[in-house]
Amino acid sequence: MKRSFSRRGFIATSALGTGGLLAARTINLDPYPLTFGKQKVSPSDRIRFGIIGIGMQGSGLLAGAVSLPGAECVAAADLYDGRHTLAKEITGNPGLYTTRKYKELLDRKDIDCLIAAVPDHWHKQVVVDACDAGKDIYCEKPMSHSIADGFQMVDAAKRNNRIVQIGSQRVSSNLCKKAREMYTAGAIGDIENVELSLGRNDPTGAWEYPPPTDLSPATLDWDTWLNDAPKIPFNSERFARWRCWKEYGTGVAGDLMVHLISGMLFTLGWNEHPRSATALGGIFRWKDGRNMPDLHLVLFDYHGVPVFVRLGLGTEAPEIARFMGPKGIIDAGEFNLRHAPQAGIDLAPSYYDSGFPGKMRQEYEAKWYAEHAPKLGQEPINQEVNYSGHDWDDMRPHILNFFEAVKSRKPVVEDAVFGNNAAIACHMANESYFRGKTVYWDEATNNIKS
Numbered sequence: 001m002k003r004s005f006s007r008r009g010f011i012a013t014s015a016l017g018t019g020g021l022l023a024a025r026t027i028n029l030d031p032y033p034l035t036f037g038k039q040k041v042s043p044s045d046r047i048r049f050g051i052i053g054i055g056m057q058g059s060g061l062l063a064g065a066v067s068l069p070g071a072e073c074v075a076a077a078d079l080y081d082g083r084h085t086l087a088k089e090i091t092g093n094p095g096l097y098t099t100r101k102y103k104e105l106l107d108r109k110d111i112d113c114l115i116a117a118v119p120d121h122w123h124k125q126v127v128v129d130a131c132d133a134g135k136d137i138y139c140e141k142p143m144s145h146s147i148a149d150g151f152q153m154v155d156a157a158k159r160n161n162r163i164v165q166i167g168s169q170r171v172s173s174n175l176c177k178k179a180r181e182m183y184t185a186g187a188i189g190d191i192e193n194v195e196l197s198l199g200r201n202d203p204t205g206a207w208e209y210p211p212p213t214d215l216s217p218a219t220l221d222w223d224t225w226l227n228d229a230p231k232i233p234f235n236s237e238r239f240a241r242w243r244c245w246k247e248y249g250t251g252v253a254g255d256l257m258v259h260l261i262s263g264m265l266f267t268l269g270w271n272e273h274p275r276s277a278t279a280l281g282g283i284f285r286w287k288d289g290r291n292m293p294d295l296h297l298v299l300f301d302y303h304g305v306p307v308f309v310r311l312g313l314g315t316e317a318p319e320i321a322r323f324m325g326p327k328g329i330i331d332a333g334e335f336n337l338r339h340a341p342q343a344g345i346d347l348a349p350s351y352y353d354s355g356f357p358g359k360m361r362q363e364y365e366a367k368w369y370a371e372h373a374p375k376l377g378q379e380p381i382n383q384e385v386n387y388s389g390h391d392w393d394d395m396r397p398h399i400l401n402f403f404e405a406v407k408s409r410k411p412v413v414e415d416a417v418f419g420n421n422a423a424i425a426c427h428m429a430n431e432s433y434f435r436g437k438t439v440y441w442d443e444a445t446n447n448i449k450s
């Protein structure tokens with residue numbers, strides 16, 4: 001069909017001369033890590049911390065923490081002796097105090113606060129013990145291993161008036177901050193739906209980690225490591241690959257989605273759990289004895305706003321949070337934020353007029369242009385803007401936020417209530433998957449119901 005003013009033609013012309021989407025501009029956000037120099041810090045501003053769990057994540061947290069001005073690690077606890085050696089290597093202090101018993105750190109008066117990076121099934125006990133001992137604590141995500149754990153942790157923080165920071169570090173990134181500013185300023189209008197997705201496609205991405213080569217019942221306190229999980233004989237794969245089993249971990253939901261959910265809550269200024277979750281998934285690719293799904297799709301209801309999540313360990317795909325509203329899209333990624341504004345109006349006569357007889361079509365189009373064509377000099381300009389920022393996975397801004405709160409007693413960016421809300425979404429996603437049906441939040445019992 002030949003049309004004198006095709007929609008595509010109009011948009012192309014508009015983009016050139018009379019508005020439409022212009023080529024993207026890129027704006028670099030302030031590279032705040034530059035401020036993390038080794039500036040002088042007065043003795044009263046120094047922060048002395050202890051660390052519990054110096055594995056894959058704890059080693060990065062420790063390196064990040066000691067790089068902050070005035071921060072000093074004075075003790076490290078881990079159930080595996082190899083990680084005592086590692087803590088000494090990272091701090092460059094061969095005399096660093098190390099122990100298998102984290103409770104020794106709780107009793108020390110010279111420790112201002114703690115950082116904990118233990119597997120999920122240990123989070124509650126470590127946080128509750130720390131708060132009860134009067135210590136502030138940074139605890140890794142997902143905050144809890146179960147719904148009940150989360151509420152006990154919130155209670156322990158409140159009861160003891162302790163600072164608890166949960167470790168979804170992207171909420172302290174300049175990219176998340178900018179996304180929140182943009183949303184709050186109305187960049188896309190009121191949110192209508194959110195899409196969160198990521199994909200991996202390799203054994204390491206699927207948590208098939210190589211156990212430390214000297215791991216044995218002699219170098220690891222295996223019974224304590226198991227905590228409340230069923231007692232089983234020493235198993236080095238369980239130690240290294242604990243994420244694969246629900247007895248210790250929380251699956252792709254708790255391991256990966258929790259970051260996307262935390263970033264979403266922060267961006268939108270929400271602090272809540274979903275009303276319902278409907279999940280589908282399975283173990284499609286990694287049939288290695290795990291009991292957590294390697295493909296997990298979830299549809300959440302957040303006070304009426306649908307949030308769709310796709311997490312997969314079988315196909316590599318970018319990690320992205322897409323926020324959609326009547327005025328456009330914000331796409332949030334690890335290094336970039338893209339804002340694509342949309343006018344939400346017709347830019348040409350409706351193509352429905354192809355079903356009008358010729359004279360009627362001509363009259364309709366003439367009237368449309370008379371009423372809607374932009375006046376010269378008043379053309380709408382929809383310019384896509386990219387913000388490039390520092391890696392949203394850098395932990396240092398998030399640890400710094402915690403250390404500052406320990407000193408100032410001001411709230412942290414991701415406290416126990418926020419962490420609990422994000423973790424509840426993960427538990428609801430897992431419960432829906434295991435029960436094979438939609439699950440709902442029950443306000444009366446603070447628990448999940450089918």
Ligand SMILES: NC(=O)c1ccc[n+]([C@@H]2O[C@H](COP(=O)([O-])OP(=O)(O)OC[C@H]3O[C@@H](n4cnc5c(N)ncnc54)[C@H](O)[C@@H]3O)[C@@H](O)[C@H]2O)c1
Nearest residue numbers: 053055056057058077078079080117118119120140141167
């Ligand atoms: N924020 C992030 O981006 C991020 C990334 C990776 C992991 N994590 C989180 O960090 C936590 C740790 O994960 P990981 O990959 O480092 O695990 P890991 O298995 O590599 O290390 C955990 C360490 O904790 C020690 N440990 C366990 N129980 C202990 C106890 N009671 N006392 C002392 N030490 C104990 C273990 O011996 C081990 O060395 C998890 O909650 C995980 O979800 C967060």
